[in-house]
Amino acid sequence: MPKMMYRDAVVTTIAEEMARDENVVCLGEDIVGGMGTPGGPEAIGGIWSTSTGLFGKFGADRVIDTPISESAIMGAAAGLALSGKRPIAELMFADFIGVSLDQIWNQLAKFRYMFGGKTKCPAVIRMAYGAGYNAAAQHSQAVHQILTGMPGLKVVMPSTPADVKGLLRTAIRDDDPVIFLEHKALYGMSGEVPDDPEYMIPFGHARLSRAGQDVTIVSTGLLLGFCEAVADRLAAEGIGCDVIDLRTTSPLDEETILDSVEVTGRLIVVDEAPPRCSLAGDICALVAEKAFAALKAPPLAVNPPHTPVPFARELESAYLPSVDKIEAAVRKVLAYR
Amino acid sequence: MQLSREALLRAYRQMKVIREFEERLHTDIQTGEIAGFTHLYCGQEAVAVGVCEHLSVEDKIVSTHRGHGHCLAKGCDVNGMMKEIWGSREGLCKGKGGSMHIADIDKGMLGANGIVGAGSPIAVGAGIACKIDGKGHVAITFSGDGACNQGTTFEAMNMAVVTKAATIFVFENNHYSEHTGFEYAVGTQRDIASRAEAFGMKVWRGDGTDFFSVFETMREVLEYVRTPGNGPAAVEFDTERFFGHFEGDPQRYRGPGELDRIREFRDCLKNFRKSVTDAGVLDHADLDALDAEVLEAIEESVRQAKAADRPTAEDVLTDVYISY
Numbered sequence: 001m002p003k004m005m006y007r008d009a010v011v012t013t014i015a016e017e018m019a020r021d022e023n024v025v026c027l028g029e030d031i032v033g034g035m036g037t038p039g040g041p042e043a044i045g046g047i048w049s050t051s052t053g054l055f056g057k058f059g060a061d062r063v064i065d066t067p068i069s070e071s072a073i074m075g076a077a078a079g080l081a082l083s084g085k086r087p088i089a090e091l092m093f094a095d096f097i098g099v100s101l102d103q104i105w106n107q108l109a110k111f112r113y114m115f116g117g118k119t120k121c122p123a124v125i126r127m128a129y130g131a132g133y134n135a136a137a138q139h140s141q142a143v144h145q146i147l148t149g150m151p152g153l154k155v156v157m158p159s160t161p162a163d164v165k166g167l168l169r170t171a172i173r174d175d176d177p178v179i180f181l182e183h184k185a186l187y188g189m190s191g192e193v194p195d196d197p198e199y200m201i202p203f204g205h206a207r208l209s210r211a212g213q214d215v216t217i218v219s220t221g222l223l224l225g226f227c228e229a230v231a232d233r234l235a236a237e238g239i240g241c242d243v244i245d246l247r248t249t250s251p252l253d254e255e256t257i258l259d260s261v262e263v264t265g266r267l268i269v270v271d272e273a274p275p276r277c278s279l280a281g282d283i284c285a286l287v288a289e290k291a292f293a294a295l296k297a298p299p300l301a302v303n304p305p306h307t308p309v310p311f312a313r314e315l316e317s318a319y320l321p322s323v324d325k326i327e328a329a330v331r332k333v334l335a336y337r
Numbered sequence: 338m339q340l341s342r343e344a345l346l347r348a349y350r351q352m353k354v355i356r357e358f359e360e361r362l363h364t365d366i367q368t369g370e371i372a373g374f375t376h377l378y379c380g381q382e383a384v385a386v387g388v389c390e391h392l393s394v395e396d397k398i399v400s401t402h403r404g405h406g407h408c409l410a411k412g413c414d415v416n417g418m419m420k421e422i423w424g425s426r427e428g429l430c431k432g433k434g435g436s437m438h439i440a441d442i443d444k445g446m447l448g449a450n451g452i453v454g455a456g457s458p459i460a461v462g463a464g465i466a467c468k469i470d471g472k473g474h475v476a477i478t479f480s481g482d483g484a485c486n487q488g489t490t491f492e493a494m495n496m497a498v499v500t501k502a503a504t505i506f507v508f509e510n511n512h513y514s515e516h517t518g519f520e521y522a523v524g525t526q527r528d529i530a531s532r533a534e535a536f537g538m539k540v541w542r543g544d545g546t547d548f549f550s551v552f553e554t555m556r557e558v559l560e561y562v563r564t565p566g567n568g569p570a571a572v573e574f575d576t577e578r579f580f581g582h583f584e585g586d587p588q589r590y591r592g593p594g595e596l597d598r599i600r601e602f603r604d605c606l607k608n609f610r611k612s613v614t615d616a617g618v619l620d621h622a623d624l625d626a627l628d629a630e631v632l633e634a635i636e637e638s639v640r641q642a643k644a645a646d647r648p649t650a651e652d653v654l655t656d657v658y659i660s661y
Contacts, residue, residue, distance in 0.1 A: 118429075151657060
């Protein structure tokens with residue numbers, strides 16, 4: 001299999017789908033870049049380089065560079081989706097859902113239900129999320145707990161370049177609105193990626209990235225790699241961890257989590273969003289409700305503290321769950337009783 | 338007056354259907370049998386009909402919380418709409434949308450909308466789709482003088498200009514954003530069209546209580562926007578809202594005699610009747626016959642709505658992806 005970076009998996013998949021289906025269109029701020037400047041179009045190509053080359057290949061009608069108008073971008077995606085197109089809208093930073101949430105939450109997410117099932121709404125909203133760049137409180141957040149809580153949306157959080165390809169293609173072909181969360185700190189990650197232009201990963205199917213008998217670790221996105229590092233460290237001591245990459249937080253693959261806990265009896269969930277009303281808390285509750293008899297220790301959520309994301313290097317690394325913190329959490333559930 | 342007799346009768350009938358649909362709701366809501374919030378379009382019929390009589394099903398419209406008139410004018414089924422407002426599972430949206438969320442995508446009606454100002458960005462997307470398809474179709478967003486103050490409307494106007502979307506911004510200025518006067522809330526102290534003009538659009542103005550003013554203005558607007566390369570346009574129609582913001586609104590903000598005055602002098606149906614009978618194109622008997630026919634059609638829609646199947650608890654879980 002060829003090797004490819006996470007960001008290149010994004011642009012390659014979009015290009016393949018745009019070539020396959022002329023109804024697929026892209027829109028967003030600076031996704032072309034340089035419009036109206038002496039440098040000319042494609043002077044940028046997307047600030048994450050996730051749309052490089054698309055404008056030259058598919059033209060201005062299908063690669064639409066927009067003003068800084070996040071509500072209008074999300075709304076235009078909704079209108080395109082209701083008009084037979086398959087828009088892929090880019091929100092430059094996930095934090096900007098604050099500006100545009102009405103169009104995501106009250107419009108896109110609700111059309112199919114509110115209109116009695118008589119319409120599809122095939123829109124993909126891609127957004128870069130997450131800490132690790134010292135970008136401070138308004139450009140570093142993980143927002144999946146907000147969006148996962150919204151009926152009508154599907155929420156995808158790929159952890160590897162291969163999963164970007166398989167999940168993004170599924171998102172583009174899905175008839176419901178899909179939030180596609182790309183972790184900023186993973187854009188440069190390299191990995192093997194199937195070059196099959198039909199490679200798809202179904203939503204709601206988690207991936208077992210490490211197998212073990214003693215503890216179940218659930219995560220996704222950037223922190224999944226941290227969890228794998230912990231599992232590899234503990235394996236040397238003879239401690240076995242199941243590491244489950246959720247891939248999608250909505251739909252949620254309950255079965256894989258519950259099956260694993262039935263064997264291990266111990267659960268930690270590692271989540272980049274704040275602790276209250278979080279994905280981690282939700283999964284701990286799920287396990288407490290549905291696998292109570294199997295539990296040998298209380299389920300443990302590992303989140304950042306309930307603070308905004310801080311700026312300084314020392315502060316941001318203290319904020320994020322780290323390999324050491326995750327390892328300590330695993331040892332804590334192992335030591336229970 | 339270049340319209341054929343048939344076209345005139347059709348336009349009158351469309352306006353009359355909206356008028357009687359709303360008048361009947363106004364009555365029935367007071368019995369308490371209809372749930373939820375309802376915002377009536379009475380008084381503004383000439384705008385919806387004067388716009389939509391030019392459109393095909395391939396043209397799209399996006400509407401507002403005061404959307405019944407737009408829906409009916411765009412061809413949504415009267416019975417399906419009445420059933421929806423009564424909350425029946427036989428309604429246009431299976432009782433899941435209600436008054437503020439009526440939609441019929443097959444008719445090019447992309448939804449009424451409960452959020453003021455939310456429709457315009459959606460119409461920009463639909464207008465971009467029309468531009469891409471290149472068949473001369475357009476997307477129209479209706480906004481009131483309330484929505485014209487929302488940031489989404491500003492963003493949408495600029496984005497439409499930048500992307501040369503085939504989008505038309507129709508502003509219905511009924512002088513009230515909910516319970517607040519236009520002269521207070523629209524800071525330009527002028528009109529809405531001048532704002533749209535400032536965004537770089539060609540704009541028109543018309544009398545929203547006169548079907549012929551709306552219809553002839555829209556002929557020009559549509560010819561302009563349907564022409565490839567021109568991009569969006571905006572039009573402002575001055576009109577009147579005969580009822581309150583919502584049903585049950587005591588309307589203490591109205592001036593003395595205001596409602597009687599606008600019903601007397603600014604009623605688009607009365608104005609239409611006078612124009613066509615003065616011109617001798619239609620006579621009162623033609624219109625009286627239509628009045629009777631429409632009243633019966635509305636009566637029938639209420640009969641059907643009352644008799645229609647009610648939704649069940651199982652229906653809560655359909656038409657949305659659920660995994661829990």
